Amino acid sequence: MxxxxxxxxxxxxxxxxxxxxxxxxxxxxxxxxxxxxxxxxxxxxxxxxxxxxxxxxxxxxxxxxxxxxxSAFMLECPECGKQTKMLGKTDRCMFCHTILTMDEKYAENSKPQDLS
CATH class of the missing domain: 1.10.287 (Helix Hairpins)
Known part of the structure; x- marks a missing residue:
């Protein structure tokens, strides 16, 4: 693993x-x-x-x-709310290990789905 x-x-x-x-x-x-x-x-x-x-x-x-x-980009993790640093296009939160991205093509849930 x-x-x-x-x-x-x-x-x-x-x-x-x-x-x-x-x-x-x-x-x-x-x-x-x-x-x-x-x-x-x-x-x-x-x-x-x-x-x-x-x-x-x-x-x-x-x-x-x-x-x-x-030189890392600082952002707030959407899951745990703590300040974390991000390198590259995708990275993980230093605290809760949530996958973070600033590029929409790497985001899994970037567009809301219509359930109707």
Whole structure:
């Protein structure tokens, strides 16, 4: 099942996952010194390098999400009434995950139906 959330929140989730992965790789590399002594120092060097790259990647993702967030269109969600940000032609509310759009061709109920 695909998770349903706003685009900005998806970018922030990927940034968090990269941060946690980088820290985990660094901790595992440090544990290599305790387990294997001098041989573990080489493993620690590589793990610290890869972990640092992952942390820099997460910094880039967070920066990118922040820049997109400053230029995002602010609107009030019709379902929950809270202010939310929208990227692109369609997005989801950050709070209640309602599908939002400003383009009528993407709207499901854009034209009222005649019931008579």
């Amino acid at each position: 695909k998770f349903k959330s706003a685009k900005i929140n998806e970018f922030r989730t990927w940034g968090l996952l990269l941060t946690l992965a980088g820290m985990l790789v660094m901790v595992l590399g440090t544990a290599g010194v305790l387990l294997w002594g001098d041989t573990g120092k080489v493993l620690m060097f590589f793990c610290m390098f890869i972990g640092s790259l992952l942390l820099m990647g997460s910094m880039g993702v967070y920066f990118w999400a922040g820049m997109m967030s400053t």
